[in-house]
Structures are given as C-alpha cells and as structure tokens.
Amino acid sequence: MSDQRPASKSELMVVASAHALAGRRVCFVGVGLPNIAVNLAKRTVAPEMELVYEAGVFGANPARLPLSIGDPTIVTGSTATVSMHDLFGLYLQGGRIDVGFLGGAQIDRFGNLNTTVIGDYAAPKTRLPGSGGACEIAINAKEILVIMRQSTRSFVKELDFRTSPGNLGGAAAAAKTRAAQGWGGSGPSGVITDLGVYGFDHDGEMALRSLHPCATLDEVRASIGWEIRVPQNVPLTPTPTAEELRLIREELDPTGAYVS
C-alpha cells in the first residue's frame, strides 16, 4: 500500500524543480536535491533528458543515487565518460548544456550567488567550498535554475562575495555584459525553494511565481532579506501527483536520505 503522507517541503522543491525541466534536453546535474529532481523529470516531464556530471560523464544512467558527484555508478552504463578538460571545454563552454543547476550559501534579488565565504575574504567568518564549476556554469549553460532553502541568512540584500554572476545589477546591465563578454547563456530563469517558485521579471529582479501549498506569504516575506516582489494573485504550486510522490519515496530516495 502506497505512502499517503502529504508532500513535504523538500518534496515540493524536488517536484517543482522537475517541472521546471520540462522539455529540456541536456542538464548539468548537481548532487543531492538537483540529482533527485533531474531523475524525477527524466521519468515524467523530460524523458529524453541527458544527464551531464561535471566529473566527466555524459548520458549517465545511475543505478543508485550517488552520494558524491563523482560516484562510480554514474560511469557504469553512461554513453560517454571523458576528461574534465573535455567536459568543461567541449560540453560546457562549447555551449552544449541547456540547463545548469546551482545552489549557494547566499543569493541576492538579481540571482547572483555566493559559495565562497561568509564575511571578509581574507579573514572569513565561514569558509565555504568556493566556485567548483559554478562560476563557469553560471555564464555558459544556456539557462540556470537555482535550488536553495530560503532564510534571511541565504536570501540577502548584499552578497558577501559574488562567486557566480546572475543578472548582475539588473537585466539591462546583464544583457550588455552577456553580449560584450560572449556569455553562452541567458542566466538564471528560476529559483525553487522550500516555500515557493520564483522567476525573474523583465528588469532582472526575482519575483514570486507560485507559493507551495504548505507555505504562507508571511513565511516567504519573513525569510527574504529584501522586499520580495509578490504578484497580486499568487497561484499555488501544483500539488505533486501520487505517482510523483511514489517515484520519490519508493524509487529515487527510498531511505529518505535527501528528501524528508
């Protein structure tokens, strides 16, 4: 008998992220929630999607959920396993990636991201992992989706450090820079959190697009460090279908390690 619990906030994040991938062809996968979201999308709205891992795998077909981004299960049964020079040069910089997933410790209203430090760079309060591939994914994937849990510590007015550019100071500046500096992509198109789904308005600023069924507007506003744009009538994020929840709970994350 199938699990009847209503969708959790994490499950709503995963399902909303999967929906955002509808029709996408080539996706750069991160570990954790993005990985589950992508695998869910592949089984539902984007069956033709090819998974690319920065570790050097194209067309991965993981038999289990990998803990790290370089797990052996992403290699066995993949269509191509290549050097990181090829992965970053030919696939990413070469313009072959449709959508990249990014997360971060901090995001601002224009979708710029910090994964480097909290506090001063030379004497940080918290030393974060740094860029990894993020700062090149941000400008070379055709489109960026961000997955982050929201809080006033993470959705901030001013980043402590800009690791990966989003819409810079706004859409006009970003468009000019993208053209002048030959960026391959058009930057962030959506932010999916535990409370809602956000898009970017014409001027490049983040705006709420839908509220998760379990969340309130007050929660949304209280966990963002600037006055977030909210449309007059906020639609609700579609409730996950029973099949989507079944896939997550029984196939993709049976131990609940990632989505709980």
Next chain:
Amino acid sequence: MSDQRPASKSELMVVASAHALAGRRVCFVGVGLPNIAVNLAKRTVAPEMELVYEAGVFGANPARLPLSIGDPTIVTGSTATVSMHDLFGLYLQGGRIDVGFLGGAQIDRFGNLNTTVIGDYAAPKTRLPGSGGACEIAINAKEILVIMRQSTRSFVKELDFRTSPGNLGGAAAAAKTRAAQGWGGSGPSGVITDLGVYGFDHDGEMALRSLHPCATLDEVRASIGWEIRVPQNVPLTPTPTAEELRLIREELDPTGAYVS
C-alpha cells in the same frame, strides 16, 4: 649467404643517420629514410629509443615498414595512441621530444628549411606539401636532424620560403630568438645527405663533418649552392658494418623500396 655489395649512398645516409641517434631517448619519426634510420638505431646504437609518430603514437613497435606516417601497424602494439591535440600539445610542445627528423625541398647554410613552395607564394612554380608539423617540430624538439639528398636545387643560397626555422641568420640571432620566444629546442644539430654528414659551427653555419666513402669533395662542392665549409682534413664517414647492412637489406627494407 649474405649480400656482399658495398654500401650504397642511400644506405650510407641511413647508417649515418642511425649513428647520429646514439643515446637519444625519444625520436619523432618521419616516413621513408628517417623511419628506417630510426629502426636501425633502435636495433644498434639506441636500443631504448621510443618512436613517436605525429599521427598520435608513442612507443610504436611497427611490425612492418609503414608507407604512410599513419599506417595501422604503428598503432597495434604501441604503448600509447592519442589524439593529435595531445601529441602536438603534450608531447611535442610540452618538451618531451629529444630529436625530430626533418627534410625539405630547400635548405640554406643556416639549416633553415622550405617545404612550402618553389617560386612565388601566390603564384608558385611548384606547390610543395607545406609545413605539416615541421614548423613546430623545428622549434619544440630539443634537437633537429635533417636528412636530404643534396643538389644545387635543394642546398640553396636563399630559400624561396622559410617554412621551418633553423639557425636563422646565424647562431647569435638564433640564440637570442630562442630565448626571447621560448623555443623548446636548440635547433639543427646535423644534416645527413647522400654525400656526407654536416654539422653546424659555433656561428650557426653548416660545415662538412665527414665525407661518405663513395663521395668526393668535388661532388660535395658541386651540389651545394654556396661555398660550403670543409675542414682541412676531412674524415671519412665510418663504413657500415656487415651487420648494419644485413639489418637494412634483410629486415628493415627487404624489397629495397626505400634504400636502394
């Protein structure tokens, strides 16, 4: 019963070239005479030598004499077969090649080479193959050996086109350029012809080092387009040993396709 004919001019070229390879470790091989010379050296004076083919093979172990530089026999049984990007980038430019063999349609007194055109570039009398890898081998292999048959058409006062640099206008200019432009090698160290073996004096100009037993100084002078430097007492190039001739005639070129 073994072949008792005296060494031909081609055989003298091959044997003298093999001797020039004594102790060398990594050799960039061209087809034809250099290939036979290198294989002879490997069986005699340079048993540890690794053969590198620009087609992308390191440590080749050809089971037959390849006609072209990309024959399948250089791949089967080699230690590494790689892309041309790797071959030219990691092996050649990366400074891993001890000695490169070059030939040409024209050479001048400073060892500069032309393999591009006879006549005017835009309207050539004879269109030659062009550089291939020669112009990067010339500056990136640690040392260059040239093998050419000599004639006044090929040993010229002025090149019609400089494809691959040797000692430029002389050793001083060449040393300055090598340092300033970060060349990996020290340029030509020897020229082996059908009549003799040449080296380069301290000022970078070619000079006869030894005369083949079958050749005369008059022949040498008559087939070089400038007044070639000849030492007072010209030594004779060592006569090939019976074993060297046997290797060429019975093992390396049994049909006499290259050395005759």
Next chain:
Amino acid sequence: MSGSKLVDMRTAIAEHVHDGDTVAIEGFTHCISFAAGHEIIRQRRRNLTLARMTPDLVYDQMVAAGCAKKLIFSWLGNPGVGSLHAIRRRTEPAALAAGESLLEIEEYSHHGMVGRYVAGAHRLPFYPLRSYSESDLPNVNPLIRTVQSPFGAEEVYAVPPLNPDVTIIHAQRADTDGNVQMWGLLGCQKEAAFAAKRVIAVVEEIVPTSVIRADPNRTIVPGLIVHAVVREPLGAHPSYVQGSYDRDNAFYREWDTISRDAAATEAWLQEWVYGVPDRAAYVAKFGADYFTRLTPTSAPSGSVDYGDYR
C-alpha cells in the same frame, strides 16, 4: 534516447551539405570518409570550402570534380607517395587549364589546424601555441597572429576558431543515436566534430546502445552533437579502419599515376564515382576478393571491468 538518426549516405549529404558550405572530412590517414566525399561529388556540390589537416586523395578527387573553391589545410600531399596532382593543377598558375581559376589557399601547420578546431569546439576566440616563430607562414596567412601573455612579457602565436558548417567523420561503430566509438589513430575527429554546426557520423557497424554503454571511455563523439548516422562498411577505402581493413597503399600509388593526367582523372571519376550509385556498388565493383587481402588478422584489446554499482 531520441529517435534514430540512421539514414543512407545520399540522404545525409542531401540534407546536411549545401553549396558554399565549409566542409571538414577529417581523419588523419585513418578513417577518412571517402564514401561521403564521393557522394558529395555525385550530388555536384559547388563552391565548397574544404577544411582538412591533410587533404589526401579525397580532396584531390573533390577538387578534380569541381566541388571546391578553397582549401584550408596543413599538409598537402599523397602520404607516403608524393603530390596531389589535381590540386597542384589548381594551385600552380603554369598548370592551370583554360577557364579554371586558382583555388584559394589558407594554410597552417598541423598544430595550428588542430588548434583551430579546438578553439572552435571550446568556443574560444583564439588558440595559443608555440609555432610559426620565424616562419614565413604568418606573412602569407593574416589569420596567424601573435597574442600577448597576461603573465610576463611573452608573446606566442594564435590561430582563430574554425567552425565548419558540417564535419564528417568515419569510425568503427556507433549506435543509432550517434554515440560514436573509435580506436586507433584518433586524429582530430572529436575536436572537428565538436567545432561543427552539423555532424555526419559514418561507421562500419551500427551497434546496440548497450555496447556503447559497456565501455563509455571509448566514446569520442556523443549523439548529442550528431545529426546523421550512416552505416557504410568499407566506407573509408582506400584509407583504412583499425582492426577492420588495411590501408590500400597500392591504390594510393596508383592515384599518383591517374591524377597526373586530367583526362585520366576524369575517366576515373566517371567510372568509380559517377558510374556507381553508392558505396555498396563501389565495393561490389572491386569484388569481395579485393578486400579479403586488406583484412588483418585479429589483435584483441582485451576487456576491462567497470563494475556494476547498485
């Protein structure tokens, strides 16, 4: 994943190679798609810019057939034999036939041509390399320039990206999605394919995707960038395919004789290209025995283990 990309050569060329295109048929000695070159001749494509490190016989034949207006290359010869005579007749004014014009020539070194494809494939505005120093090549090719290193005072040379309209590669095998696997000399098949707007992959054998996925490190070009897959056994003859057939050195030598004479060249094209509808007919015309003597005995790679991680 997506639907099959498997088509016949006629369809692949008709759909993906257009008059005026920049075309790269790559393969360094190994895996040169003569089958595609001949189909381009049969379909009478004109004004092509032909890019290839070593034009080899395939471009000599295409030039003789009138397909080309320009060559981009690094070494122009019949490897191991001598000259490309049809091309020489279009590059040496004294040899030019009445009514013919000189081919445009844009010439690099091997590393420079590789670098052009790499820059094109990596979407870089230039590729830096240590070559051309004190050579006359930069004097006759204005696209070979110097670039200033931002670290120290050093200058090196640079070449611009090359992005062919279509790259055609031959290889041992692919699945119908276009995931291509190749062994032996890799040349610049991968770089030329990634640099191209469209890719035609020609293979000896179509294999199930499971064969590809059993050895993912062997994949040189993913289906992602491939537009058409053509199965064409012996499609690289007179060049060769490692493990499948040998280089037909006798034909490379024979071409030297044929191509010295314009009329003999035209007669050869009539008989062996225009006179056959496709590669299968070309192969049949030689007869099966002809290829038997080009077949090597076996030298297996051995198998390695990727491990099943569930």
Next chain:
Amino acid sequence: MSGSKLVDMRTAIAEHVHDGDTVAIEGFTHCISFAAGHEIIRQRRRNLTLARMTPDLVYDQMVAAGCAKKLIFSWLGNPGVGSLHAIRRRTEPAALAAGESLLEIEEYSHHGMVGRYVAGAHRLPFYPLRSYSESDLPNVNPLIRTVQSPFGAEEVYAVPPLNPDVTIIHAQRADTDGNVQMWGLLGCQKEAAFAAKRVIAVVEEIVPTSVIRADPNRTIVPGLIVHAVVREPLGAHPSYVQGSYDRDNAFYREWDTISRDAAATEAWLQEWVYGVPDRAAYVAKFGADYFTRLTPTSAPSGSVDYGDYR
C-alpha cells in the same frame, strides 16, 4: 624499455617529495592516492604547497598533520557530505588554534584549475577560458587575468600554467615502465602528470607490457614522464577505483564527525596513519571483510580489435 621503475611507496615519497615542494595528488572523486598522502604524513614533509581541484579528505588529513603551508584548489569540501573541518580551522581566523597560522589560499574554478594544468602540460604561458566574468574571484586572485584576443575586440580570462614539482596519480594498472591505463572518471590525471616535473604513478595492479600494448588507446600517461611506479592495492581507499572497489561513503560521513574535533582528528591520524607502517597494514587493520562489501559485481567493457598488421 628502460629498467623497472617499480618501488615501494616509502621509497617513492622519500625520493620524489621534498619539503617545500608543490605537490598535486589528483583524481576527481575517483582514484585519489590516499596511500601517498598518508606516507607523506608519516615522512613528516613540511611547507608543502598542495594543489588539487578538490582537496577532499586527503588534504584535510595532510593539513591536520601539519604538512601544508598553502592550498591551490577550486572546490573545498567533503563531496556529498559537507565541509573539510581541519582545513576550515586553518582558514577561519576565529577557529585558528594558538600558535597556528592561516593557510595561504589560491583559488580558482574547476575549469580554471584544469586550464592551469593544461597550460603547464602544453608549456603555454597562459590558458584562455570563458569564466570569471563578473565574478569576484579575479579581485581576490591576482593570477586570474584577462587576455585580449588578436581576432576582434574580445577579451577572455586566462590562468597561468601550474607545474607541480611532483604529481601523484592513482589508476587501475601500469607496467613497470610506468605506462598507465585508467578507465572511469579521468579527472585531470593526464594533464596534471604532464605538467609535473616528477610523476609518481600508483596502481592497483602491475601488468605485463603486452597488456598495455594490446589496448594503446587506454593509456593515459606514458612511462616517458613517470619517475616511480608503486603497486598499492586499495591505495585509493576511502575514494574508489572503477571496477575494483566502491567509494567508502560511510567513511566520508564518519570523517565529518572526526574532523570537527582537533583532538579526534589527531587521534585518528595516530591510529590510522602514524600507527601503521604502510598501506598493507592499513588494509589489514580494516580486515578483509570490510573491503568485501565495497567490491562491485562485474560489468565488462567487452573487447575491440586493433588488427594485426604485418
């Protein structure tokens, strides 16, 4: 060809890793030579500059043991788990123990680190790439600079070459000449090795040269550039070797707990590094059963044919 380069790990480290060296132990998640890292700790090397795309647990342990003065990297974390706590204690002033100094930090992105090795391996003064645009990274790392394209007005970013004094790679197999074959994630093993002044190749298995020569396309590093070959089964644990053993994710999680506490970290080093003479003893201490559960079932690549051409 030349004499065997096979030595034990103690000899390899003693001969090739010196105080003050720049050391790169590479391998992206896959094939990280923990065995070499532990031997460097045991031999008490000091003032090392440690370069690695992802410092991983191996550099967290080496930093905890006091081997390092500087880190060059692109992603600083425990992959799939969280932070590298020993390194954080040397990078966050508030966490610094009395008498300790901050580690020097030189930080790039993944593509930038790959590019540094490529430039080093290709003997180029810089490597151009499309990254860092509008990032703060160039503001804090003066070695990330712009370069002007000689074709058009475009500027891209560039990183300088990285030439480690010694690069240490792990792989599935090599012969005693040091011809190394690897499959699965290739990371930047090849580029980091070619960039280095000295190379130590650590492998699961020594095979006859004939095994290497049967599949030359599988060779990622030739013996030409290798100075020492070390046979060290399970030498990459807790990372993994494709087809041989799985990543020990449980240990990666456990290290998160251990490394949060400086005393627990030191105790772990005493027991598992200083307390064992070599990797064989480390393996024996876990017991054979421990590794049985990390052993995957088989997934063979299949064999291809290179052809015997005589």
